[in-house]
Amino acid sequence: MAAESGVESRGQSTNLLGTLRRVIAGLGPFLVFLFLFVLLLILSPAFRSPTSLGLLLLESAAIAIVACGQTFVIMIGGIDLSVEAMVSFSGVTAAILIAGSNIAGGQVANGIPAIYAVLIAVSAGLLIGLFQGMLITLFRMNPLIVTLGFRSILLGISLVWTNGAGINIVREGITDTITSRIPLVGDWNLPMPFVIALTIYAISWVILRHMRFGRYAYAIGGNGEEASRLSGINVNRIKIMIYGISGLLAAIAGVLVMSRLRSGAYQNGTNMTLISVAAVVIGGTPLTGGKGGVWGTMIGVFIIRIVEQGMVYLSVPSNAKEIVVGVIIVLAVLLDVIRQGEITWLRLGKRRVET
């Protein structure tokens, strides 16, 4: 009942100010990206070439796919810390199957066709994701701990299988296709990994915005789990499937990274967990879930990538990269808290009346 006094004010502002505010809030991340992009175009002549713009897309592709899965998980108020391990694991798995033996150095012997190797690696990702989802829902285990545990397990397996070195492959068949480029005009071309990422985003958008499954995901997030269950939604099934999606997408990203590097190594996914969470939050999906979406996440990925690339073009020592990534992540979470209106002295004009 404490909320009552705020009703009218919200009601009125829903029409004019509210719409404006929502448009700005929705465009916010995009405007930030645009600003950084233009800034870099001005500051660095080297950045203005088709090659470096293509590189930006290429560098964003794998992490974008991981972050897409992360968006699903965070949408339901969960979190998946195992994604970077999954990227490494699926790359290592595919590489070993293609190379046919566990020899660091990349001897091709007795391997299976790349397409099967990739399918096996990706299916493994899906199954492991589903399994984590089952532990989280059926045994009511904390997602933070479960996925952190699987992070160690998957990294450990990758390390054991590779003895800490990379398993090298020769690109052929599917691994060749997914690393190709689609030529556009002149020097311009579109890296295939990014096209794959775009496709995945489009499908995810349709699922989240236009299908029952997606609506239920929104419903479960934002503390709506009990209300969703009492509305007849099979909450457990949705949650298990979402962890499956995250595993699947991380595994797909793993195959992309491995194909691009021609090497499956346990370091392939380094940092991807943190970056994916930061991208989701920067993109407007709060850590409690229930709102936001995948396109925002893609903008989030671009923002992080352009900052990283900008440092390269502006000759910032590469050792400082970690610091900047860390700062971005902390800022992203701060942004999340501010957006939620949790900080009383910083409400961005969005006064909360209710308690």
Place this chain on the structure above:
Amino acid sequence: MAEQNGDSILLEMRGITKRFPGVLALDRINLQVRPGEVHGIVGENGAGKSTLIKILSGVYQADEGEVIFKGQRVVHNNPRQAQIAGITTIYQELNQIPHLTVMENIYLGSEIMRGPFVDWPEMRRRSQTLLQKLRLEIDPAMTLGKLGVGQAQMVEVAKALHHKADLIIMDEPTAALSLTEIAYLFQIINELRDSGVAVIYISHHLEETFEICDRITILRDGQYIDTRPRDEMTMDDLIRMMVGRTLDEQFPKENVEQGNELLRVEGLNQGSRLKDVSFSVRAGEILGVAGLVGAGRTELLRAIFGADPIDSGKFFVNGQAVTIHHPRDAIRNGVALLTEDRKQQGLLLHLSTRQNISITVLDTLVRARMLIDRRRETELASKYVDSMAIKITSLEQLVRNLSGGNQQKVVLSKWIATQPRVLLFDEPTRGIDVGAKVEIYRLMNSFVAQGGAVVMVSSELPEILAMSDRIMVVHEGRVSGFLDRAEATQERIMELATGYSNQGSANAAQE
């Protein structure tokens, strides 16, 4: 309203105005509270009660006007300052830490120290004294979470006494209390009054407000209406001043011809919560379920709906045996549950009105086997918004921002959309304005008039008595009796609810 009898004034609020963006929450409110007075503040939701006490307790600051407390003009910038000054607020949702002990809760933020260490023995001794003052037999070292809501609330009172409060504000103190606990709370309030402590009492229960308060201040739409001694007005006066119009009928009961049995429950058991519960409800019938807090009423509805697992029991819908393991099964069989806790369990607060209404029936709104048909979804939502007169600015308005009555109508819409035969309705009008209550009753009436059945759990006996065709009383997880509408009285319900069923039937025989 003018000062009377030259009585001393403990608190005076003059011309208090508070604006929130786009709304005038309080418009020149006046309030005078004397020492040793129990002062009620009543008004519909949105009248400004909460805002007013938040200003008093330092959560908000007034834009205009002044607060004079104990003869001095004061401005409290935060609850702590108000508390030190002698104003303590006991909120509806208790600000307690359940996993700490009773004494830790009482002394939270003002621990007794000896040097850098907490002086546990002294804290224990003093807590004991405070609790004894309230004649509470609670071990101060007990974990607070193990107490019932009633006792936990008494601990809050003890805490207020510890802070030497001159003014205690109680916001909906009885919302979660059983009748015995309410009686006990009133006794404590009376003792506080005798010792010169003033109490501001805010409640939706007008009967209670009438019973305990010396004077009552009425607010409406952020405006000050009047302050009157209780003895100088009737309940009708009070309601008229609150609502600003006369309510033709508080309970618009309609008699509906009853049809077939729609739901039958046989031998339902669930741990120690439900023991061998059997009953049935017919088309056109409203079955009221009465009982004390903790008697198992909510548990019963949840068990029927498949929200919690049961040990044993059979359900029959329309004469057919059905199995219900999950709310999905109940919905498929035409049973719907409107929960007591609307915000956490009934609504998806972060989603829009449209999305809330359609959530239960999305599978029927799908085209091409997969995609949600947005057009049909919008049609469905606007159909219910119109037919139930839900006040919203647009279908996309978040339900978080709706009033209690409109939220309840959204919950009702999402269930009516599933075309249920049986509504399990837990506390249908809790936290809802007097005006909106009548609308909810009318919607319930039209539901049974169209051949549905309602099982209505309520803690408000007048509501149970007025709206039910038949009343089932539960006591400690068992059905202690059924009463027909004609024979039901508050006293008979209370006899059954408190477990004096033998005496009850003896009394009945005497009558």
